[in-house]
Amino acid sequence: MYLGTQNRVTTDDEYRQLAQLGVRHVNADPDGNPHDWTLDVLQRHRDRLERLGLVLDMVQLPLESLPIEKQSSPDILSMGPNRDRQIESICRLIENVARAGIPAVKYNLNIIGIPRSEFEAGRGGSKNSTFRWDKMDQNAPPSMVGELSEEENWERIDYFLERVVPVAEASRVRLACHPHDPYTPPGYRGITRVLGTVEGLKTFVLMRENPWHGLNFCIGSVGEMMDDPRAEINAAIRWFGERGKLFNIHYRNIKGRKLSFMETFPDEGDMDMWGAMKVLAEVGYKYMVMPDHVPHLSGTPNDAVAFSYCFGYIRAQLQMLAETHPGSVEL
Secondary structure (H helix, E strand, C coil), X not given: CEEEECCCCCCHHHHHHHHHCCCCEEECCCCCCHHHCCHHHHHHHHHHHHHCCCEXXXXXXXXXXXXXXXXXXXXXXXXXXXHHHHHHHHHHHHHHHHHCCCCEEEECCCCECCCCEEEEECHHHCEEEEEEHHHCCCCCCCCCCCCECXXXXXXXXXXXXHHHHHHHHHHCCXXXXXXXXXXXXXXXXXXXXXXXXXXXXXXXXXXXXXXCEEEEEEHHHHHCCCCCHHHHHHHHHHHHHHCCXXXXXXXXXXXXXXXXXXXXXXXXXXXCHHHHHHHHHHCCCCCEEECCCCCECCCCCCCHHHHHHHHHHHHHHHHHHHHHCCCCCCC
């Protein structure tokens, strides 16, 4: 496994800074709507990153973590009139990703986005994202999709997988789906979020089961599904890892548990991130480990400083892992 990032940067100097920080592998998207990415666009983007010392491991399909009305492919989960056209466009995009030499894509099957309550003060007064169910509008109206039962949600997901997974297999491109973030009680905003529990994720990876169909496994998001994240997270990593379903790791920690948590830096949350890293090595995980959702620091216009801290933390753990689990790490 190796250090990676999905940070959105645009200039050559920003990409060089990643390489200078020891981040060689990236999930980085070309400009524009992914439905418009031609083979030439993808190849030129990959070539640009290679000239700057980076390896393009992954791009994002036009299925984002945003609320569905802001996504690039809203009809897929809303059963809109362009559903089949949007799925077909994604299939052609996967084929072009393969021709461009990019080995993986990530995506979300999300309807209501990433619900959060207000920010709270973290270490030293940092501004940290939280989810406190008792502070949420529990009667918030449904999304544009309306009321959607668990059964119907699974049917729409399966409709997508049935058409896309064979294309990914034929193209030898890994499909990495992000869990729902966070778990929400059934019926919140009209939706039962079926990828918001560990059991739901297990069901998902076994639907249309295929070596190219797996997860963008966010340790933080999965911890948010649990009553005792510290005690439960390693078993979840092991279950999916032993079945070859881990295609990308978001290395993020939380303080709290299901329905009440704060996002934190990896070294200060409740989960044992070094323990999680060792389990990743034990199950033979071999792709990117990247930070995600950092606290906001005082006096900084963006999160570059906070992410740099996380890059160093992950890289140090990988260096330790290289000694305790030889052959498991690329530095």
